[in-house]
Amino acid sequence: MSATFIGMPGNFPQNAAKAVQNSQLRYNLRKATHTIRGKRANVVNELPDWQELRAAGKAIKDDTLRHLDRYLVQMEEAVTRAGGHVHWARDADEANRIVTRLVQATGESEVVKVKSMATQEIGLNEALAAQGITAYETDLAELIVQLGDDFPSHILVPAIHRNRAEIREIFLDKMRPVPADLTDEPRALAEAARLHLRERFLKSKVAVSGANFMIAETGTLVVLESEGNGRMCLTLPETLISVVGIEKLLPSWRDLEVFMQLLPRSSTGERMNPYTSMWTGSTEGQDFHLVLLDNGRTNVLADEVGRQALRCIRCSACLNVCPVYERAGGHAYGSVYPGPIGAILTPQLRGMSSELDASLPYASSLCGACYEVCPVAIDIPEVLVDLRAKVHHAPAERAGMRVAGWILNDEVRLSKAQRLASRFRKVVPKRLPGPLSAWTDTRDLPEIPEESFRDWWERNERA
Amino acid sequence: MRVALFITCVNDTLFPGTGKAVVSLLRRLGCEVDFPTAQTCCGQMHVNTGYRQEGVRLARRFTEVFAGYDAVVAPSGSCAAMVREQYPKLVRPGSRGAAAIAEVTPKVYELSEFLLDVLKVDDVGAYFPHRVTYHPTCHSLRGLHLGDRPTRLLQNVRGLELVPLPAADECCGFGGTFSVKNPAVSAAMGADKARSVLDTGAEVLCAADNSCLMHIGGTLSRQRTGVRIMHLAEILASTEASSQGGDAQ
Numbered sequence: 001m002s003a004t005f006i007g008m009p010g011n012f013p014q015n016a017a018k019a020v021q022n023s024q025l026r027y028n029l030r031k032a033t034h035t036i037r038g039k040r041a042n043v044v045n046e047l048p049d050w051q052e053l054r055a056a057g058k059a060i061k062d063d064t065l066r067h068l069d070r071y072l073v074q075m076e077e078a079v080t081r082a083g084g085h086v087h088w089a090r091d092a093d094e095a096n097r098i099v100t101r102l103v104q105a106t107g108e109s110e111v112v113k114v115k116s117m118a119t120q121e122i123g124l125n126e127a128l129a130a131q132g133i134t135a136y137e138t139d140l141a142e143l144i145v146q147l148g149d150d151f152p153s154h155i156l157v158p159a160i161h162r163n164r165a166e167i168r169e170i171f172l173d174k175m176r177p178v179p180a181d182l183t184d185e186p187r188a189l190a191e192a193a194r195l196h197l198r199e200r201f202l203k204s205k206v207a208v209s210g211a212n213f214m215i216a217e218t219g220t221l222v223v224l225e226s227e228g229n230g231r232m233c234l235t236l237p238e239t240l241i242s243v244v245g246i247e248k249l250l251p252s253w254r255d256l257e258v259f260m261q262l263l264p265r266s267s268t269g270e271r272m273n274p275y276t277s278m279w280t281g282s283t284e285g286q287d288f289h290l291v292l293l294d295n296g297r298t299n300v301l302a303d304e305v306g307r308q309a310l311r312c313i314r315c316s317a318c319l320n321v322c323p324v325y326e327r328a329g330g331h332a333y334g335s336v337y338p339g340p341i342g343a344i345l346t347p348q349l350r351g352m353s354s355e356l357d358a359s360l361p362y363a364s365s366l367c368g369a370c371y372e373v374c375p376v377a378i379d380i381p382e383v384l385v386d387l388r389a390k391v392h393h394a395p396a397e398r399a400g401m402r403v404a405g406w407i408l409n410d411e412v413r414l415s416k417a418q419r420l421a422s423r424f425r426k427v428v429p430k431r432l433p434g435p436l437s438a439w440t441d442t443r444d445l446p447e448i449p450e451e452s453f454r455d456w457w458e459r460n461e462r463a
Numbered sequence: 464m465r466v467a468l469f470i471t472c473v474n475d476t477l478f479p480g481t482g483k484a485v486v487s488l489l490r491r492l493g494c495e496v497d498f499p500t501a502q503t504c505c506g507q508m509h510v511n512t513g514y515r516q517e518g519v520r521l522a523r524r525f526t527e528v529f530a531g532y533d534a535v536v537a538p539s540g541s542c543a544a545m546v547r548e549q550y551p552k553l554v555r556p557g558s559r560g561a562a563a564i565a566e567v568t569p570k571v572y573e574l575s576e577f578l579l580d581v582l583k584v585d586d587v588g589a590y591f592p593h594r595v596t597y598h599p600t601c602h603s604l605r606g607l608h609l610g611d612r613p614t615r616l617l618q619n620v621r622g623l624e625l626v627p628l629p630a631a632d633e634c635c636g637f638g639g640t641f642s643v644k645n646p647a648v649s650a651a652m653g654a655d656k657a658r659s660v661l662d663t664g665a666e667v668l669c670a671a672d673n674s675c676l677m678h679i680g681g682t683l684s685r686q687r688t689g690v691r692i693m694h695l696a697e698i699l700a701s702t703e704a705s706s707q708g709g710d711a712q
Contacts, residue, residue, distance in 0.1 A: 012645070013644065013645045013646070013647065013648075016645060016647055016648045017646075017647035017648075020647045020648060020650075020651045026651075323633055323634045323636065323652050324645070324648050324652075327648050327651040327652060328648050361513075362640075362641065362644050362645065363645065363648075364638070364641065365601070365634050365636060365637065365638025365639075365641045365649070365652070366511060366601070366638055366639070366641070367601035367605070367634035367638070368601055368602070368605035368606060369601075369605065369632075369633075369634070371605070372605055382552065385510065385511055385513075385549075387513075388511070388512060388513030389513045389514075389515045390513075391513055393513060393514075398514075401509060401512065401514045401517065402514075402517070404508070404509075404517075405509055405514065405517030405518075405520065405521070408472060408503045408504040408506075408521060409503065409517075409520055409521060409524060410503070411500055411501050411502070411503055414472070414475075414476075414503050414504075418475070418476050421476070435643060436643070438642070438643040438644075438646035439642060439643055439646070439681075441646065441650070442646065442650035442653065442654075442681075442682065442685065443650070443653070443678060443681030443682050443684075443685055444680075444681045444684040444685045445681065446477050446478070446677050446680070446681065448477065449477065449478075449479050449480075451479065452475050452476055452479055453470050453474060453475045453476075453478075453479035453482035453483070454470070454475055454498070454500060456479055456482075456483065457482075457498050457500070458500070461498070
C-alpha cells in the first residue's frame, strides 16, 4: 500500500540534500526527464499556432474559474439528468467518507483504480484500507509505486525514480502471479503487469477514477491515459466513482478541442492521446457517482496571484524541464504534486504552517523554464515570489535582510559598507562561518576589490 | 546621447571592472555616460526572497534616481529584467508609483540590447584573442529574451573564438538567495554547468550577469579548472591596446 505524504517531516533543502547524493536517482531522473523534454519540444515546435493554443487554454480556464459557481451547478444538473449521482466534498475527510460509504453500499471490499491525482491528494487508498477496503492501482507506474510501498515522485510517471532493474525486483518480490523467468526488458515487465492486472479488471465490481476534464454543458467526464487500463476500469465494473477537483471543469465541448491538443503534446510528447474515455452519467445496469472535491481550491481561487495555479491540467511539462526537480527528485517536495507546480500548489492547498510546506516556495532558482513550457501559461515564478512574501520568515534571516535593506537604501551607508569590506579584503576567510558556509562549502568567494566602482568613479570622474 | 549607468549593487561592490568596462565601451561608441551616485540596488534580492516592503523601497529609489535620462544601461540581464518585468507587479495599477515605473522602465536596457537596438552597433571594435564560451543567464534568456544579441556581439570581436556551450539554456543554479537556501541543489546544478563549460575547452566563460558568473566561477575555481570568468562588457571593452596591458580587470 503506497503511503501518504500528509504530515511528512523535514523540509525541502534537507530532503533535496539527501536526494542529490543518490547516484541511481540522479541518473534515472536525468535520463527520463531529458527524454520526455526532448519529445515534448519536438511535437510542440512543429505546431505553428502553439502560442495561440496556449493563450486559448489560459483564457478558457480563466473563464471557467471566474464563473466556477455557475459551471459547477450546470455540471451537477447535467450529470443528474443523465442518471448519475453528484456528491460535494468540502475536504479530504469528507471525500474519503463519501467514497467509503459508496463502496460499502455495494458490499464489495476491493476496488480497481484509474490513475488519479485527486484521490492521492486526499489519501483515499489509506482511508479505504482503514475500513477494510483494498484499492488496486492499475496504471503501470502506480502499480510499481504501490507494490514497492513507495511514494509517487512525478505527476505523469510516478515511478520515474525507478529504473527497469529495480522494477523487475519489485515485481518478483511483490506481484502475484509473476513469471519466474522475468527479465528487465520493458516488454516483459509490461506483459507481466498485464497478466496480473487482467484478473483484477475481470473480478472487480467497483472502480474509482479521477478525470482530466469535466464538461459542464453536457455533464461529460474525460479521462486521458496511455495503457488501456483506464477504459477497463471505466467500463467493466458495475459501479464507477469519480473523484474530481472542482477546477477540472470546461464550459463546453468546443473547449475540449484546445486541451486535446495541449495536454498530450505537453505531457507525454505525443501528438494524439492513445486512450481517451468519455462518459456522461450512467449506462443501464451501472451506477455512476461523481464526487466534486474542493479541499482548499476555493481558498486558492480567492488569491488574486495564486489562483492561476488552478488552471493546471497536470501535464508535468514543468517537472520535466525543472533543473531543481531533476536533481532533487519528486519525493523531496513531500506532496503528490512535486516540481514547480507542486511548489506553488501544495503551499496553497495545505497552507504554509508546516516546515516542509513553508520551504516549498523557495524550491526554485526562478529560472523561468516552467513558465515557458506551461500549456496554460501559469507564471510559476510570479506565484513563487508572491508566496515567499507570505511565508513566516526565520527571525535571524529577517534581521539580516532588514539590515541589508537599511544599508542598500542609502548610498552613503552602502559606500561605507563597501569600504569596510575592502579594508578587510585580505583577511576574509576562504570558508565562511554559519549560514554563509552554504556558499563556501562548494564555491570559492570572489576576491573583494580594493575599491568599489562608485569610489573609482568619484576618484576619476569627479576630480 | 545621455546615458545613465545602472551599475547594480553586485557589480558596484564586487566587480567594479565590469562598470569600468561599460564606461570605456560606451564612451568609445560616442555616448556621454553619467553615474547617478544616489543609485544603490534594484531590490531584486529582497523581493525574490519574500521581503517585499524592503524591495519596494529600493524600487522607489531606483525610479527616482533614474527619472529623466534618455537611456539607463545595466550590465546585468537579471537586474534589468527585475526592473522591466517585476517592477510593474509591485504597485497597484493606476497608482502614482505605477506611473513612475511606466515612465522609467521602457528606458532601461541590458547592455547588449542597448548596443544593438539603440546604438545599432553589432561590431564594437573589440579585440580579444581567446577561446570563449557564452552562458545565457535565465533572466536574460527567458526574462528579457535577449536571443542572440550577446553572441552576435561576441562573434564580431576580432581574435575571439566563440564555442557553443552544451545545454546552454539550463539554469546554472545561482538563483540569488537560492544558492544559500538550497545549497545542495544549487551546487549540483553548478557542477553540471561547470562540466558543460569544461567540455567546450574554453579559456573564458562569458555571461551578461556577474552574479551567475560568481557562482559558476566559484565552482570552477574551487575545482582548480583554470577557466576564468568575464562579463560580456569586459570582453567588448577589450582592444588591442588594453590586451597588451594585460588583464582588463
